[in-house]
Amino acid sequence: MTIKEYEKLIREQITNVIKTIIAKNKTLNISAKSRAGAEISNWLEAAFVKATQSHKYLIDSEAAPKGNTKNPWDARCYFKLNEHKEDIWIDFKAFKLSAIDSNPDIGTPNKVIKFIEEGGFYLLYVHVYYEEYNNGLKFISSNNEMVKSYFLKDISDTFRRTPTNQLQVNISVKPTYRTREEFIELLMKKINEGLIRQLEKA
Incomplete structure (x- = not known):
């Protein structure tokens, strides 16, 4: 199995779990009159942990501690293949249909760098739409997808670092496969570009 095939397997297994969860819970009693992203994320975290209690590949799942809005992941699990275990961070993003062309913050580069320094690498973004x-609300598809997922390392190269040190990308752009080395090089480039823009405006 190649690295690319391995990464695809991880992403597909997690995505399929979320698809199954949504298929069984097409509507939720969560008000969507204003932004409901945080509430949906909390619900998905708990549902994901419950759904992976006896999964073939996904083990030791846990949800973010309640009330900790600064936690670096929404859910976390290990992907086990043979004797190898990979730490996977999951970031759930729920988008209202009217915000389908938004540019949300997706986290700070600091947490990514720290995760890599600690031996991790795979931060998976999982998008759902409502x-x-x-x-309440109901889950819907966007571009014929109920769930969109991609690893941070495969993020569209249109992402940027904001003056508040957040990574930001349009939710409608498509991811691009790249190696770990290519991603680290791109991340450093984007951080530097963001710092230069910030200095020019100072």
Whole structure:
């Protein structure tokens, strides 16, 4: 199995779990009159942990501690293949249909660098989409996808570092496969570009 095939297997296994969760829970009693992303993320975290209690590959799943808004991941698990275990961080992003062309913050480069320094690498973004439905919400598809997922390392090269030291990318752009080395090089380039822009405006 190549590294690319290995990464694809990780992403597909997690994505399939989320697809199954949504298929069984097409509507939620969560108000969507305003932004409901945080509430949906909390719900997905708990549902993911429950759904992976006896999974073939995904083990030791846990949700972010309640009330800790600065936690670097929403859910975390280990991907086990043979005797190898890989630490996987998951970041859930729920988007209302009307915000389908937004540019959300996706975290600081600091947490990514720290994760890599500690021996990790795979931070998976999982996008789901919703709209108002009765007094709650229902999950919907975007571009014929109920769930979109990609590793941070495969993020579109249109992402940028903001003056507040957040990484930011448009949710509608497509990811691009790259190696670990290529991603680290791109990340350093984007950080430097962001710092230069910040200095020029100072």
